Amino acid sequence: MRWDRWGVGVSVLAAALGWLAGPRPAELGDESTGDAQLGSRVRALASDTTGYRGLAVAYVTSDSVRVAGLGDDGAGGAVGGDTPFEIGSIGKPLTGMLLADLIRAGTVRADEPLRDLMPTVDFADPDTAATTAEELARRPQDSH
Structure with a gap:
């Protein structure tokens, strides 16, 4: 009987550790490049950042182009205006x-x-x- 309880305890512990160490959806990091004001605005508008590793945004007017990068590129670098993305x-x-x-x-x-x-x-x-x-x-x- 003691071995049965121990086996259940090990199974529960293994499941908990698997849950803790398992894959997680991407989360937008704190990194920021480019136009700070634009980056802050985009971050505020992106209320749920789950599933986003990095974002690059351009705000284009007839007079200027403002670029901001948020998060990371998945390889340890910060996202910027020249970061390549797969468009699917x-x-x-x-x-x-x-x-x-x-x-x-x-x-x-x-x-x-x-x-x-x-x-x-x-x-x-x-x-x-x-x-x-x-x-x-x-x-x-x-x-x-």
Whole structure:
């Protein structure tokens, strides 16, 4: 019976230590670079900083560009205006919005094939050359 209690106690201790030492979500650190006033403002607006390791912010006006970095880059350095970030899938909607702007401006037609949009490119595959701007902007599940 004593060994059973000891085994349960060790199991509970191991679980507690695993919880304490386990992975944690990123938390925005105290580091700050660049425009201190902008950094303070952004930090105040970012009330829940869980999940953010570092942020870089630019405030652009017709007269100036102000840049602030908050937190760290994950490699021990402070985030600054020149810190590279992975953008993930954000490029897809941005590309779609740019295409919509070009279509609205009459610069590009949605049904225009790549061979017409890029006349200097020698497409090895005729199917690729026939792909339209609209087809490139579609989500994969919309293609069927």
